[in-house]
Amino acid sequence: MKILKYLFFLILILVIGISIYIAIQPSSYRVSRTQVVKAHSPVVYNYVQDLKNWKNWIPWLEKDPDMAIKYGETTTGIGASYxxxxxxxxxxxxxxxxxxxxxxxxxLTYEKRPPSEVSWTFEPEENATKVTWEISGDLDFMSKAYILYKGNMEQNIGPELERGLKKLDSVILEDIKKYSIEIDGITEHSGGFYLYTTTSSKISDSRKKIPERIRVIEKYITAHNITNVGTPFTYYHSRDEENNAMIFSNGVLTSARIITDPESDILTGQIAPFRALKLTLTGDTKNLKEAWDSAFAYLAERQIAQDSTGPYLEFYLSDASKTLNPAKWVTEIYVPVSELNIPPIVE
Known part of the structure; x- marks a missing residue:
């Protein structure tokens, strides 16, 4: 009996000692990790703040793929929840x-445990964003006991945050690379008056030059209070693959003919109505070569002749000036075609 008595007291002392040890452990925690995501901060922020996107990258879902998720009334902005x-x-x-x-x-709330605070910071860097994901909170006695058994919060949460941020980087990169090319068919373009500036450059430099020249046009429009202008576009005049050279104009359609300053390199022109194959690229302009090739292939397959005297145009309905997410850029292409032996115009 004495042995059992001593054993009981020994266990009691051990339990009291462990309880005291648990009780004196830190009552709060803070764990954070940082990852540079190769996308602009508005793109990263908008992706993270939409809680419907979390299923694509949160690490805990990989461990429990059958997790049932229910979204709140809104999934973006203040009040968003799942x-x-x-x-x-x-x-x-x-x-x-x-x-x-x-x-x-x-x-963040886990059943009856004290709620945790989650914070995100998005610091812009050159063509990238430094993302910091932090979780902090208070620990009750049971949480401290759990930590004693499973390891501290840094050991438990830190690696999960790292995995989540790396996955976030990869899924955002995949998301902004998405694009689609749609053949809209043969249509009539009404043409019209337009303001423009003409540039010659290497073919390899043209994609850098185009935004610069469009900004020149837009600056002129603002300075002269010109209204009722259309979507910025590029008019391709010539392309010399052998010498890596091309000539193109950048401009905007106007509702009427505008007389420009004689000293300015901004001129007024007119595009006559023309028949064309219309194609729409949704996505990064890096895919424009594929889009143009698709247009030419479409015409060749259907034996529709191009009209080399007509305008080859790109209209930028949405570009980097409107959204930093390349997947949401919209470019319309018009390839002029002959009126002989072509299908009916798309209504």
């Missing part, structure tokens, strides 16, 4: 504060 029922634990995440393109604050 909850989940998992194999081991249920929880909820809600956005409590949002400063566009720079910060997000969220509250």
């Amino acid at each position: 909850s989940w029922i998992g194999e081991k634990m249920n929880g909820k995440l809600e956005t409590t504060a949002a400063t566009p393109f720079t910060n997000l604050d969220q509250e």
Whole structure:
């Protein structure tokens, strides 16, 4: 009996000692990780703040693929939320504060445990964003006991944050690379008056030159209070593959003929109505060569002749001046075609 008594007291002392040890452990934690994501901060921010995108990169979902996710009334901005029922634990995440393109604050709740604070910071770098993901909170006695058994919060959460940020970088890169090319068919372009400036350059330099020349046009329009102008476009005049040279104009259609300053290199022209194959590229302008090749292949396959005297045009409905996400850029291409032996015009 004495042995059992001593054993009981020994266990009791051990339990009290462990309880005291658990109780004196830190009552709060803060874990953060940083990753440079190769995309502009508005693109990264918009992707992260939409909670429907989280299923594409959160590391915890890989461990519990059958996790049931339920979204709140909104998934973006303040008040956005989603909850989940998992194999081991249920929880909820809600956005409590949002400063566009720079910060997000969220509250993370796991069943009856004290809520954790989640914060995101997005610091712009050259063509990239430094993203910091941080989780902090208070620990109750049971949480401290769990940590004693499973390791501290840094050891448990840190690697998951690292994996999540690396996956976030890869999925955003894939997302901004998405593009589509759609053949819209044969159509009539009404033409019209336009303001333009003409440039000659190497073919390899043309994609850099085009935004510069469009900005020159837009600056002129603003300075002269010109209204009712159309979408910026490029008019390709000639292309010499052998000598890596091309001549093109950049301009905007206007509602009427505008007399420009004699000293200015901005001129007024007129495009006559013409029949063309229209094609739409949604995505990065890096894919424009493929888009043009698709247009030429379409015409060749259907034996539709190009009209080399007509204008070869690119209209930039949405570009980097409107959104930094290349996947959302929209470019329309018009290839002039002969009126002989061609299908009916698309209505």
